[in-house]
Amino acid sequence: METTERRVLVVEDDRAIADAVAARLRAEGFRVHVVGDGPAAVEAARTGRPDVVVLDVMLPGFDGLEVCRRIQAERPVPVLMLTARGDETDLLVGLAVGADDYMSKPFSMRELAARVNALVRRADKARVTVENAIHLGDLEINRAERRVFRGGVEAHLTPTEFDLLVHLAGRPRTVLPRERLLADVWGWADASGTRTVDSHIKALRRKLGADLIRTVHGVGYALEVDR
Structure with a gap:
């Protein structure tokens, strides 16, 4: 699996969840950076140029929907949004502001890793030279x-x-x-x-x-x- 140099930004203010997500993605070969609030997420996306962002909706500072809107305006990047179970509004707004995928909490770490890998594969495929x-x-x-x-x-x-x-x-x-x-x-x-x-x-x-x-x-x- 060619994910050794792939960078994932995890934006999650619940430290236990953030640590678990980071540990699973590091085990998959990703380089992981974790932040816990909206402003830090926007800055980390700007300076770190991640290949994928795993983004919780509920964050201090400003929420994940605003984070997604701001980072997509600067540089398009695949975003996996984490939402509360059954929160249809957050889901639909998240997709509207540029999220590529979503998972509802609680979620399987195995499934999350599979979704992140799928986003990376799709991004790699998009970079392949194609007719204009x-x-x-x-x-x-x-x-x-x-x-x-x-x-x-x-x-x-x-x-x-x-x-x-x-x-x-x-x-x-x-x-x-x-x-x-x-x-x-x-x-x-x-x-x-x-x-x-x-x-x-x-x-x-x-x-x-x-x-x-x-x-x-x-x-x-x-x-x-x-x-």
Whole structure:
């Protein structure tokens, strides 16, 4: 596993949880830095340039949602958000401000490590050299620069939003089940995170137009632009 030099920033004010998460990720070969409040998290992300951030919602200073918003504005980075069990509002807002994945407390350390590894693999895959652009109607996706334009206007997407759009654009007008999107884009082996797909689709519509992606209820989504 090529995670030896990968850096993870863990942002958690509960010391016992932070220490347990850090120990598990270090055992996986990651270099881990732990902070316990919002301002320290933003500064650590700026100076340490982590490959992944594990981020609790409830923090001193300012909360994890504001942390996510600020660090994504400076440099897109994969974020795994930790939320209280059943807190739907935090989950949806977290995904809206740029979180890539989420877990509800209490959680399995094994599952957390698997999710972090999946985020790293996806980020590595995104860095592989690819053909420069996809043109579909008035949609332009520059994969080398990871930039998206519609009607000549640039839309600023999070890393996961970009990867999801590229995946849909690779099969325009083809309905892709949410379970397949979870497997192909997020690297999840099960279908427990379909709300994650729905939230990212909602974000793409907000940023690129409500007409861009068609919902097929009970099945999945299709990109609805001309070839």
